[in-house]
Amino acid sequence: MNHFAYSKGQLYAEGVPLTDIASRYGTPAYVYSKQALSDHFLAYQQALSGKSHLICYAVKANSNLAVLKVLADLGAGFDIVSAGELQRVLRAGGRADKTVFSGVGKRADEIEYALKVGIHCFNVESEGELDQIQGIAARLNVPAAVSLRVNPDVDALTHPYISTGLKENKFGIGIDTAVTVYQRAATLSHIDVTGVDCHIGSQLTEIAPFLDALDRTLALVDNLSESGITIKHLDLGGGLGVRYKNESPPPIDDYIAAILNKLGNHDLTLILEPGRSIAANAGILLSKVEYIKDNGDKKFAVVDAAMNDMIRPALYEAWLNIESVVYRDSKTEEVYDIVGPVCETGDFLGKDRRLAIKPGDLLCIHSAGAYGFTMSSNYNSRPRAPEIMVDKETAHLVRARESIDSLMQGERTLPEAQ
Numbered sequence: 351m352n353h354f355a356y357s358k359g360q361l362y363a364e365g366v367p368l369t370d371i372a373s374r375y376g377t378p379a380y381v382y383s384k385q386a387l388s389d390h391f392l393a394y395q396q397a398l399s400g401k402s403h404l405i406c407y408a409v410k411a412n413s414n415l416a417v418l419k420v421l422a423d424l425g426a427g428f429d430i431v432s433a434g435e436l437q438r439v440l441r442a443g444g445r446a447d448k449t450v451f452s453g454v455g456k457r458a459d460e461i462e463y464a465l466k467v468g469i470h471c472f473n474v475e476s477e478g479e480l481d482q483i484q485g486i487a488a489r490l491n492v493p494a495a496v497s498l499r500v501n502p503d504v505d506a507l508t509h510p511y512i513s514t515g516l517k518e519n520k521f522g523i524g525i526d527t528a529v530t531v532y533q534r535a536a537t538l539s540h541i542d543v544t545g546v547d548c549h550i551g552s553q554l555t556e557i558a559p560f561l562d563a564l565d566r567t568l569a570l571v572d573n574l575s576e577s578g579i580t581i582k583h584l585d586l587g588g589g590l591g592v593r594y595k596n597e598s599p600p601p602i603d604d605y606i607a608a609i610l611n612k613l614g615n616h617d618l619t620l621i622l623e624p625g626r627s628i629a630a631n632a633g634i635l636l637s638k639v640e641y642i643k644d645n646g647d648k649k650f651a652v653v654d655a656a657m658n659d660m661i662r663p664a665l666y667e668a669w670l671n672i673e674s675v676v677y678r679d680s681k682t683e684e685v686y687d688i689v690g691p692v693c694e695t696g697d698f699l700g701k702d703r704r705l706a707i708k709p710g711d712l713l714c715i716h717s718a719g720a721y722g723f724t725m726s727s728n729y730n731s732r733p734r735a736p737e738i739m740v741d742k743e744t745a746h747l748v749r750a751r752e753s754i755d756s757l758m759q760g761e762r763t764l765p766e767a768q
């Protein structure tokens with residue numbers, strides 16, 4: 351179900367008109383639907399009921415404490431890539447023992463922190479990292495549960511910047527050398543080998559690459575079992591795509607059913623790390639049209655949100671649906687490029703969009719709940735937008751708009767010359 355839909359000629363977030371949110375909190379603003387987040391998570395949970403599993407929401411997609419708390423309350427685990435994300439999970443009431451730690455460049459202090467709070471597992475991406483974890487775990491005298499992130503060398507058929515499962519990518523350990531690394535890991539005093547992990551990319555709209563990766567990782571599990579290494583969990587990463595425009599990614603149930611079917615009677619706990627498929631369509635970016643500009647060949651709608659608020663169109667050529675919050679007669683529609691105020695040609699939110707708008711109107715940029723706010727920056731000294739979560743008829747401010755003062759906090763000029 352779509353929780354950002356028109357009713358009586360204007361767009362709502364659940365039961366709250368977006369116009370109300372704009373007048374109360376200003377624009378640009380991120381707006382999330384609690385119900386949409388919950389529905390997406392529960393779709394995973396229901397499809398996996400009866401199977402030993404752990405759904406570890408990928409925090410980097412949207413790390414607001416309110417988002418993490420909604421998911422933690424539903425029983426979610428978490429996939430983190432930094433100590434900062436781990437601290438967010440704990441502050442939101444998430445459990446360390448349901449948290450897995452991914453990423454190619456974990457620092458020693460981050461590993462130590464994760465060991466001290468007792469995370470579920472490290473997804474190890476290199477032999478160097480394995481030795482580092484062994485050293486720190488030995489010093490603290492605690493066991494470290496690890497899985498190796500293997501690179502199954504499958505093509506995720508997605509945008510090259512978000513494809514991670516090919517040999518040429520920086521991620522993981524080659525699946526051919528993995529057995530040797532596992533054998534060595536098994537001899538290390540403070541390493542507890544528990545799993546096999548992979549994550550082949552993001553915004554996948556087909557099931558086939560996931561199943562190819564699963565075939566290869568299952569073959570590895572069987573191989574390891576023959577050499578006396580028992581694997582308890584298989585982590586298939588995240589990556590399930592969502593509909594932005596006209597993509598038709600498999601529904602969550604179909605995706606899970608296909609995985610469970612292939613897992614057959616392997617006695618493995620299944621870990622998944624979905625990010626986008628939970629958060630993307632649970633959020634929108636609300637923006638106001640400042641100016642309409644006509645340069646003869648082209649019309650522009652200059653809006654108050656920019657690439658610093660939402661970088662996906664500039665970075666990944668992402669297409670996001672943009673609608674006018676208050677419905678206007680389609681007879682006044684024109685074709686616009688929707689651009690922000692930042693001094694970069696790449697600063698656009700959408701190109702060639704047919705809209706009926708005038709200055710002062712509100713626009714809703716859809717599918718902005720994942721990799722939206724978390725990738726936002728202060729470029730051009732723009733304070734970051736507030737985040738609002740709607741729960742039925744009520745809008746809650748879950749992160750205040752940054753102030754100009756907060757932008758300069760911690761900065762200072764050089765001392766005066768004597």
Ligand SMILES: *Cc1c(COP(=O)(O)O)cnc(C)c1O
Binds near residue numbers: 410549
């Ligand atoms: C980014 C990432 C995810 C989440 O990917 P989505 O496409 O958002 O589901 C999961 N696992 C790892 C290791 C990641 O880097």
